[in-house]
Amino acid sequence: MDMDNLSCPYNESMAFFYNNVKADDKWNETQLILVQVVGSLFCCFILCSNAMVIAAVITNKRFHYPFYYLLSNLAASDFLAGVAYVYLMFNTGKVSRELSVQGYFIRQGLLDISLSASLTNLLVIALERYISVLSWKVHSNLTKRRVTLLIVLVWAISIFMGAVPSLGWNCICNLPDCSQLAPLFSRSYLIFWSLSNLLLFLIMVAIYLRIYMYVKRKTSMLTPHTSGSINRKRTPIKLIKTVMVVLGAFVFCWTPGLVVLLLDGLHCTSCNVVKLKRWLLLLAVLNSVMNPCIYSYKDEEMWATFKNLLRCIGNGTRRQRSTRANTRPHSSGQDTGTSSQPPSEEIKHDDQEILKT
Numbered sequence: 001m002d003m004d005n006l007s008c009p010y011n012e013s014m015a016f017f018y019n020n021v022k023a024d025d026k027w028n029e030t031q032l033i034l035v036q037v038v039g040s041l042f043c044c045f046i047l048c049s050n051a052m053v054i055a056a057v058i059t060n061k062r063f064h065y066p067f068y069y070l071l072s073n074l075a076a077s078d079f080l081a082g083v084a085y086v087y088l089m090f091n092t093g094k095v096s097r098e099l100s101v102q103g104y105f106i107r108q109g110l111l112d113i114s115l116s117a118s119l120t121n122l123l124v125i126a127l128e129r130y131i132s133v134l135s136w137k138v139h140s141n142l143t144k145r146r147v148t149l150l151i152v153l154v155w156a157i158s159i160f161m162g163a164v165p166s167l168g169w170n171c172i173c174n175l176p177d178c179s180q181l182a183p184l185f186s187r188s189y190l191i192f193w194s195l196s197n198l199l200l201f202l203i204m205v206a207i208y209l210r211i212y213m214y215v216k217r218k219t220s221m222l223t224p225h226t227s228g229s230i231n232r233k234r235t236p237i238k239l240i241k242t243v244m245v246v247l248g249a250f251v252f253c254w255t256p257g258l259v260v261l262l263l264d265g266l267h268c269t270s271c272n273v274v275k276l277k278r279w280l281l282l283l284a285v286l287n288s289v290m291n292p293c294i295y296s297y298k299d300e301e302m303w304a305t306f307k308n309l310l311r312c313i314g315n316g317t318r319r320q321r322s323t324r325a326n327t328r329p330h331s332s333g334q335d336t337g338t339s340s341q342p343p344s345e346e347i348k349h350d351d352q353e354i355l356k357t
Contacts, residue, residue, distance in 0.1 A: 014100070014104050017183035036090065042285050059305070063302075065139040082288060084107075121154050129240055169186065169188075180273055201254075257280040
């Protein structure tokens with residue numbers, strides 16, 4: 001029994017596993033506080049802006065199409081990423097060495113689920129765009145039931161991918177195989193994770209390039225014959241450009257991290273991957289910050305809906321303040337036993353003026 005505990009130290013804290021891989025990633029107090037303050041501001045923006053995207057799709061009937069449902073699901077994955085970053089920021093530095101094995105799996109699992117959800121969702125959007133473009137329509141003919149099944153499938157795959165290390169593909173029982181960036185993850189898993197994601201990047205880039213070239217060729221063929229109505233047909237191009245910018249930002253922000261994970265999985269001892277970790281995390285956070293900005297900048301209807309939602313929130317806040325202000329004298333009168341006092345002449349005069357208007 002003692003030999004089993006020695007070979008599979010499940011009850012050890014993370015300090016044991018960090019020391020095992022000799023990961024020297026210490027934070028001083030100033031760095032940690034700065035990262036937590038700045039990171040918290042970014043995460044608040046990520047949570048609020050992506051919640052706005054989801055609310056915009058729900059409230060605006062013009063967004064009730066498969067493309068926008070999938071776009072809101074992408075915003076939901078970014079929202080989860082914001083939650084994961086908050087959890088990570090306040091469980092890093094010295095605190096990370098005090099985590100239990102289960103706590104570390106939760107911390108990394110949230111990040112992996114959000115990344116898998118974003119990547120899988122982008123792939124589904126690519127397929128939806130491909131279907132709509134081949135039929136030369138703004139939106140595909142996918143039913144709400146099929147879109148719902150696709151969204152459920154996206155999250156099922158993402159949760160499974162995030163849970164794989166905790167389900168057994170780890171190095172707890174094989175300590176020499178542990179990686180430096182993720183001391184509980186085996187190097188073979190990092191190789192699989194990074195290569196599979198990089199391969200999906202290439203597939204999606206190829207799909208979108210094919211779609212874009214097809215649309216450009218089709219547009220050039222139709223322009224001489226439909227010069228008056230071609231403007232209506234440019235909407236598919238706008239949607240494709242939006243997704244291509246989102247995909248480009250995703251690839252730009254995540255490729256360096258996946259390459260570093262691959263180097264760590266290949267046991268590159270001279271690459272000094274641990275010192276790059278915090279900068280790669282900053283790139284990942286920036287990706288979730290950029291996406292809502294891309295939606296609002298590239299889609300005028302989305303930006304208009306954002307402004308309407310903010311206006312409604314502002315009006316609701318002012319209405320609540322006005323209601324509270326009007327109820328204070330009434331409640332104070334009840335407390336002092338003067339609730340039966342008739343309204344003053346000034347209040348009567350104001351009421352009469354309101355009725356006249």
